[in-house]
Amino acid sequence: MLWIKALHVIFVVSWFASLLYLPRLFVYHCDVSDEAGHARFATMERKLHGIGNIAMLGTWIFGIWLLTLEPAFLHMGWLHAKLTLVLLLSGYQGWLKGNVRKFAARQNTRSPRFWRFMNEVPALFLVAIVILVVVKPF
Ligand code: HEM
Numbered sequence: 001m002l003w004i005k006a007l008h009v010i011f012v013v014s015w016f017a018s019l020l021y022l023p024r025l026f027v028y029h030c031d032v033s034d035e036a037g038h039a040r041f042a043t044m045e046r047k048l049h050g051i052g053n054i055a056m057l058g059t060w061i062f063g064i065w066l067l068t069l070e071p072a073f074l075h076m077g078w079l080h081a082k083l084t085l086v087l088l089l090s091g092y093q094g095w096l097k098g099n100v101r102k103f104a105a106r107q108n109t110r111s112p113r114f115w116r117f118m119n120e121v122p123a124l125f126l127v128a129i130v131i132l133v134v135v136k137p138f
Contacts, residue, residue, distance in 0.1 A: 004065050011058030018052030019089070019122035022096055026115040029103055042104040049100045056093055059086075077138040082129055089125050 022045060029041040063086075066073075073079045102108050131137070 001066070001069050004062055004069065008059065008062035008066060011055050011062060014055035015052055015059050015093075016122060016126055018048050018055060019093070019096075020119065022048050022052065022100075023115045023119040026099065026103060026108070026110075027112045027119070030108065030110075030112040030115065038106070042100075045100045045103055049097055052093060052096075056090060060090075076136070078132045078136045081138075082132045085125055085129050085132070089122065089129075092121065092125075 025041060025045050025048065029038075029045070032038050032041055067079075099108065099110075
């Protein structure tokens with residue numbers, strides 16, 4: 001159980017590294033005008049998102065594995081709330097993929113300010129999910 005939990009948390013941290021940094025790359029990419037800079041950012045964004053996908057998959061696999069070891073959690077409110085937030089976060093990961101493609105095709109229409117704002121969204125999820133799973137308030 002503890003080894004699976006450790007692996008779960010390692011994948012969670014890796015996923016969040018990508019969730020927190022990708023919109024930050026978008027902020028800087030908005031200001032790039034030269035061809036070489038654009039290509040460099042597009043490559044970094046694609047690779048970072050790919051690593052995020054793998055980390056998200058690992059988070060899900062080891063999270064579900066933990067549930068099979070402790071099925072009583074399935075009846076608890078904190079887990080339902082946590083899974084709802086994690087599903088939304090997985091949707092956010094998919095939405096970022098669409099934007100990686102848009103940036104690569106020079107079709108981003110959003111401002112750096114918008115991406116700065118989106119940068120904060122995963123941080124809010126992180127705070128809520130960690131409180132739910134550690135404090136288990138309900
Ligand atoms: C992908 C779906 C997920 C499932 C099914 C899942 C499920 C679980 C389960 C069953 C535990 C064990 C809880 C315990 O022993 O008290 C756990 C631990 C944990 N999860 Fe998740 N989790 C998922 C995603 C996440 C995400 C996205 C985060 C972070 C934002 C996260 C953070 C944690 C942390 C920090 C622990 C360790 C808590 C402790 O040891 O007290 N999990 N997870």
